[in-house]
Every structure is written in structure tokens, then in C-alpha cells.
Amino acid sequence: MSGELFPRSRTEVAPGAVLVPDWLGADEQRDLVAACRDWARHPAGMRTVHTPGGGTMTAKQVCLGWHWRPYRYSRTTDDGAPVKAFPPELGDLARRALAAAYDEPPRPAYDMALVNFYDAEARMGMHQDREERSDAPVVSLSLGDTCVFRFGNTETRTRPYTDLELRSGDLFVFGGPSRLAFHGVPRILPGTAPAGLGLTGRLNLTLRASGLDP
Numbered sequence: 001m002s003g004e005l006f007p008r009s010r011t012e013v014a015p016g017a018v019l020v021p022d023w024l025g026a027d028e029q030r031d032l033v034a035a036c037r038d039w040a041r042h043p044a045g046m047r048t049v050h051t052p053g054g055g056t057m058t059a060k061q062v063c064l065g066w067h068w069r070p071y072r073y074s075r076t077t078d079d080g081a082p083v084k085a086f087p088p089e090l091g092d093l094a095r096r097a098l099a100a101a102y103d104e105p106p107r108p109a110y111d112m113a114l115v116n117f118y119d120a121e122a123r124m125g126m127h128q129d130r131e132e133r134s135d136a137p138v139v140s141l142s143l144g145d146t147c148v149f150r151f152g153n154t155e156t157r158t159r160p161y162t163d164l165e166l167r168s169g170d171l172f173v174f175g176g177p178s179r180l181a182f183h184g185v186p187r188i189l190p191g192t193a194p195a196g197l198g199l200t201g202r203l204n205l206t207l208r209a210s211g212l213d214p
């Protein structure tokens, strides 16, 4: 980003957890936002997620490939509609992302994505991504408003953790020893989305290998 005091560069936040700033160009970001708008449409569109304990998640979510409900995956959404297909372009994007983050050959097929939408007040508590049956890295792409992203450790929800900013176009990948690290989104910085993207709020896509039988 212009006007930056120190240019942001690829950073290994923890072993196996890598931030690649500004990985998506403006056109790719716009295309992904347009795709998210399509995926958000009903049936099997964007919804509010309720937790078994009676809680409500503040980020809204739509799933592709496998439908996540706390705390398992299924092929049908909460209202019984089949989950939307995982587009092959997102599989290609995951492979490119892994090549950008790590110097290692591509991993097994990525077959699902979770798309989360955050308005100015939304957040996500510290959690592990542990419903997958694969240890392939989670590939995270951010669009729109910047957020504070908290990346912790594999043992507890609490310190030690690192707070970093995820901005529109940033890639964050966590695998290897960091695959099961607790992480969350303590806050969104409203009004920080790039002008011209046409998005108020923040979208996050995580691309994952479910490890589940098709």
C-alpha cells in the first residue's frame, strides 16, 4: 500500500503460519467479491450460524463443497438444501496460494470453502479449525475492511498470541505445527476497505481440504 512507513513483506508468524501481504490484485479481489455475492444467494446461501450452546455467531457464513455447522460437516445446509459446489477455480487458487506461502509441492485436493462476512461489529472468538480430516494447511483470503486477526498457540485460547492486521488482498496460510493453532478476529476496522472494491465490511474465504469421502 502506498504511504506505508515500512513496506509489508512475507512474514512467518509462527512455524507453518505465513502472511503474504497484498497477494491478490485489485481485479482478482473484485472478481472474488462478485463471486461471494453469488454464493450468498439463497437457497444454500449466507446464513446466521447458531452454536449448540445457544450462541449466535456475529459473522454470517456461506459454505461451498461441505456445509459446516458447529461442529461437523454435512452435504446439506440447515434448511435441507444441498450445499453449493466447490468451484474448481478455488482449487487452483488454493494451489497458487500454497506455492506463494511455502516452498513445497501442492497438497491434496482442496474441496471446500467457508466464506464469512463481517459487518463493523462482527468478530470471531478464538477457536481451532478441527472438523477437517486432513492436515493440509488452511488458506485464508481477506477482502474489504481490514481486521485484527489473532493467531495463537495450539494449547490454549489465551496468550501467547500474535495480533496482526489482515487487509484486503492479504493471504494467510496456516499448516504444519500451526494447523491446529487457536485463532480469531477480535475486531474489524470499519471504513478501511479499498475504494473501488465496492464492499462495505469484510469477507474472509478459507479454502480447506476436508479429508472427507466425496
Ligand SMILES: O=C(O)CCC(=O)C(=O)O
Residues within 6 Å of the ligand: 114, 116, 124, 129, 140, 149, 166, 183, 184, 185, 204, 206
Ligand atoms: O475471518 C477470518 O480471518 C478467520 C475465519 C476463521 O477462522 C474460520 O472461518 O474458521
Ligand SMILES: [Fe+2]
Residues within 6 Å of the ligand: 127, 128, 129, 183
Ligand atoms: Fe478458523
